[in-house]
């Protein structure tokens with residue numbers, strides 16, 4: 001299952017979602033292996049995970065400390081447009097690509113190869129700007145809307161703005177909007193500083209619940225692929 | 226006074242700061258004209274302001290509705306690396322460049338021409354990642370640290386994480402950290418959807434106070450340039 005995690009807008013939770021969704025799938029047994037690749041030149045995903053070569057690396061991937069089954073692909077600066085990396089020892093592995101905001105040939109190529117484009121959105125005007133452009137780009141690539149899912153992040157149900165945006169997105173996009181929101185939680189912002197996923201840093205937090213629900217929503221829809 | 230508003234990280238408040246700081250300077254009489262230019266290919270600043278050609282445009286700039294003295298430079302897609310635009314009718318005009326996250330030749334050129342590089346930061350691990358890289362890039366360009374100022378944005382004093390990051394930045398950077406935080410406020414996230422600055426949308430909000438304080442901090446330091 002190849003998932004491209006991409007939004008045109010910056011700072012909406014792409015990297016946070018990549019790492020914590022991967023950990024949720026593994027901890028709930030919905031995946032045996034997840035390989036993440038950091039397509040963002042800023043390398044934020046790479047900066048926030050601690051890899052542990054001692055656990056046995058392969059030529060292409062390093063195991064992530066504390067999350068059995070989770071790997072980070074080695075950077076391939078020589079082949080930026082290489083698309084989704086392979087995980088030779090498990091053809092059923094889930095592969096996630098984290099990306100930078102904006103657009104690039106590498107993102108375009110990955111969007112064509114992806115089973116799913118997961119698009120985190122912050123529920124406000126600036127957060128949503130770029131959705132129209134992304135839809136157009138995917139259409140131009142021949143990536144059907146059935147392969148696109150929106151995910152509301154940094155969500156606060158107590159804010160009328162967030163509730164209104166959610167209602168508008170539901171009305172406009174129906175099932176393309178995933179039935180789960182990643183709620184705003186300082187625990188999610190703390191975890192990267194500890195080199196941990198939300199599950200290792202704050203097991204009782206809403207961040208864990210929400211990423212578990214997200215993992216179930218995604219593995220449910222695609223289990224019968 | 227030429228200010229480049231730039232951070233390597235996405236979604237930290239670059240565009241929000243560009244518009245609302247400009248409006249604060251004008252409303253407090255610290256500037257007579259402010260010209261903003263949108264260097265971000267995503268054109269978010271352009272999307273959130275309403276310009277009013279009827280008020281008299283020049284070949285290069287459009288007046289922003291509701292904010293006398295505020296202009297948006299016309300996009301110059303043919304000259305992406307053109308640097309800071311001029312405001313011919315007022316040599317004392319402040320000129321702001323909003324940018325995309327990441328780095329580019331246009332940003333490098335603007336950083337060399339700028340009187341000040343204003344760097345909004347979200348107070349957490351991912352928000353700060355890239356600070357080291359930015360410092361290195363500016364050093365390579367010969368832009369001294371005296372021309373760099375950090376601004377904490379989306380700040381919540383009730384969060385220990387935010388207080389700790391602020392203390393750490395103060396210890397590490399001293400006066401380079403501006404003595405004002407832009408507090409987290411849903412009003413700031415609502416305003417762009419109305420095509421307004423924070424002053425027009427919610428005159429009694431903390432967003433107004435904070436951007437006024439920021440305007441005073443910046444015009445004070447540079448008035449005697």
Ligand SMILES: Nc1ncnc2c1ncn2[C@@H]1O[C@H](COP(=O)(O)OP(=O)(O)OP(=O)(O)O)[C@@H](O)[C@H]1O
Nearest residue numbers: 010011012013014015016154184185189235351352
């Ligand atoms: N649900 C959440 N609750 C609180 N903070 C969050 C949440 N999701 C993300 N954050 C914080 O918001 C900021 C943006 O998140 P992140 O860096 O994952 O976004 P991004 O889309 O990957 O950004 P970029 O465009 O720079 O790659 C980070 O500082 C992160 O810690």
Ligand SMILES: Nc1ncnc2c1ncn2[C@@H]1O[C@H](COP(=O)(O)OP(=O)(O)OP(=O)(O)O)[C@@H](O)[C@H]1O
Nearest residue numbers: 010126127235236237238239240241379409410414
């Ligand atoms: N102080 C604040 N309080 C609440 N929300 C804020 C604040 N500052 C910015 N925001 C919201 O945070 C998001 C990011 O802000 P903004 O788009 O200005 O950042 P940016 O750095 O320009 O992003 P990009 O890297 O995509 O250009 C927006 O949705 C904005 O409405």
Ligand SMILES: [Mg+2]
Nearest residue numbers: 014015040044
């Ligand atoms: Mg990221």
Ligand SMILES: [Mg+2]
Nearest residue numbers: 239240265269
């Ligand atoms: Mg912006």
